[in-house]
Amino acid sequence: MPTDLVRTAEALTGDRRFELLVNAISDYAIYLLDRNGYITSWNTGAQRFKGYRAEEIVGQHFSRFYTEEDRARGLPQYALSVAAEKGSFEAEGWRVRKDGTRFWTSALIDAVRDDHGQVIGFAKVTRDMTEQRMAQQALQESEQRVREAQEALAQSQKLEAIGRLTGGVAHDFNNLLTIVRGSAELLRRATLSDEKRLRYLDAIVNTADRAALLTRQLLAFARQQPLQPEVFDAAARIRGLMQIVETTVGAAIRVVLEFEQEPAPVHADPTQFETTVLNLVINARDAMPEGGELRICVRMVKEIPPVRGHAAALGDFVAVTVRDTGTGIDPAALGRIFEPFFTTKAVNKGTGLGLSQAYGFAKQSGGEIDVMTALGQGTAFTLYLPQAQGGHASDSGVTIPETGQPRTLKLLLVEDNETVGEFARSVLADLGHEVTWVTDGGAALEELERRGGQFDVVFSDVVMPGISGIELGREARRRWPGLRVVLASGYSHVLAEPSGHEFELLEKPYSVDRLTTVLLRRRAGGGRGLREPQAPA
Secondary structure, eight states: OOHHHHHHHHHHHHHHHHHHHHHHOOSSEEEEEETTSBEEEEOHHHHHHHOOOHHHHTTSBGGGGBOHHHHHTTHHHHHHHHHHHHSEEEEEEEEEOTTSOEEEEEEEEEEEEOTTSOEEEEEEEEEEOHHHHHHHHHHHHHHHHHHHHHHHHHHHHHHHHHHHHHHHHHHHHHHHHHHHHHHHHHHTOTTOOHHHHHHHHHHHHHHHHHHHHHHHHHHHHTTOSOOOOEEEEHHHHHHHTHHHHHHHHOTTEEEEEEESSSOOEEEEOHHHHHHHHHHHHHHHHHTOTTOEEEEEEEEEEEEEOOBTTBOOEEEEEEEEEEEEOSOOOOHHHHTTTTSTTOOOSOTTSOOSOHHHHHHHHHHHTTOEEEEEEETTTEEEEEEEEEBOSSOOOOOSOOEEEOSSOOSSOEEEEEOSOHHHHHHHHHHHHHTTOEEEEESSHHHHHHHHHHTTTOOSEEEEESSOSSSOHHHHHHHHHHHSTTOEEEEEESOOHHHHSTTSOOSEEEESSOOHHHHHHHHHEEETTOOSOOOOOOOOO
16 A cells, blocks of 8 residues: 555544544543634534534634633633643633533643644643632632631721720729819818818829829830830849738738749849739739739740740740739630730729730730639749840949039920920929920920030920920930930830830829939939839739
8 A cells, every 4th residue: 555545544543533532521622723723623522511513613713712801802812822832721711601601611722733843733621610610719708708707806806895995994094083173173172171182182193193004004005115124133123022022912822932043134124024023913912812822933944935826936035923822714714814904803903904014014025924824723924024145134223313413404395285394394493493495306406506505404205296305315415415315205106116215214294203303313324214113003
C-alpha cells in the first residue's frame, strides 16, 4: 500500500478512536476548535452541559458560550492567544447554556500543533462546577453572616461597656459633685460656725482629691496615664510597703513574702507599681473575710505565658504574684474583672477600678497581668513587668531643695484656659512670686526672647492650640539650656507614651501645696518628674 494511503488510514483510525473516546465521556465537555475558535467536534458531555446537539453547534464560534460581559472584555480571544503562546490556558467562570441559563465551569484549553510546531487548533475540556460553586458561595455567605453577627455582637458589647463606663463615671462624679455643691452652698451661710466652715472646706478638698484619683484610674485602664518609668528594685519596694500592707489586711490575715532573687530590677513607674500592688492586696483581703494567708512572691521569668488568647511573649520579666486563700472568683465574672466599674463587692465596698488600674498599668508598661483562681481555693494575680537591663535601682523618689535658688521666683506661666490661668496666676502672686502669664506657646517664646530667657521656671500647660507645652519646653531648652521647665496636664496622649517627655510633671488637678512644692524643689539626680504618691482604689 502506498505510504500516503497508509498515513491517511492511520489518521482516520486515530480520529475514529478519538471520537469514540470523547463521545463516551459525559462528565466533561470535550470539543475541538480550529485555529480561529470555530467548533469542529462535540462530545456527549458538551451536549449535556451546554444543551446543543453536535449538528447544530459544529461550525459555530466557541465565544457564544461566554457571557456578554466576558465577550465585551475580549476574554474568548484572550484565552486562545494565551493557549497559543504558552501551550494552555486554564480558568474558571460563568458560561451560558443554549437556554440562556448560566453555569460555573472550570475549563482547560490546550493548543494543538502540527509536525512543524504551528498551531492548527485547540482542544477544550470543560467541567460543570455549578453545584460546587453554589455550595462555596453559600459557605462564604454563611461565614460572612457569622462575621457580621460577631461584629454586631462585638459592637453591642462595646456599646454596653461604654454605657457601663459612662454610667459608672456619671454615678461617681455625681456623688462627688453632690458633696462639693452642698458644701459650697452651706459655706454661703453667714451664720455658719468656724468649725462647720472648716468641715465643709475639708469636704470640698477631699472630694476633689477623690475625683482626681478616679480620673487617674480611668486613664490607667485606658493606658493613657502619664507614666514616669524608672529602674527600681521591685522586692525592695514591696518590703517598703509592708507596714501599709499589714495595716490594710488586718491581724486575721498572715502575710508571707517569698522573693526568689534580690534585687529584682524592673523598669516601670514606681508610684503606679505601688498602687497596683496595694490594689491587689486589697482585693485579696476582701476575698478572705474570715482571714487566711496572703503570699506575695517575686521571681525572674523568661516569658509571659499565653494570657486571654494572646500568644506567649519571650523576654526578661519580673513576675510579682499576690496569692490569697480566699473565696476565689466565679467563672461567670472572671472575663469581666478588669472592666472599669465592674465589681462583685457590696455597695460602697469598692469602685471597681482597682483591677482596671492594674491592667492598664501592666499593659502600658510593656507587661501583662494574669489571674489563676478556683472557687473556695483562692486567687493568684501575677503582674509581669519588663526586667531592667544594665540599670541600677533608683532611690524611692526622694527630692531635695533647690540650692542657691531664691524663695521668690520669676515665673513664666503658659495656660490657655482663662479660668485655670487666672487661678494659677493669683495663687502664685499671692505666694510672692513674680508671674508673667501668656496664653499660648508662641507668645511664651516671644516673651522668653524679649527677656533673654531670664525666668527661673517656665510653668506650662501641655495641651494648647498651636505649640504644645512639650514643643515649647524643648524649644526653650534648646535656646536657653539651663532653663527649668515644669509641665501641667490632666491628660495628653504624648505624656502617656513611654518616652513622651523629659520634663517635670504636675498633674491636674493640683493643690496649692503641690504646686508650691514642685516649683521650689528638684528631684535628686535630675529626674524627669515629680508626683505625689497616689492612694489605691
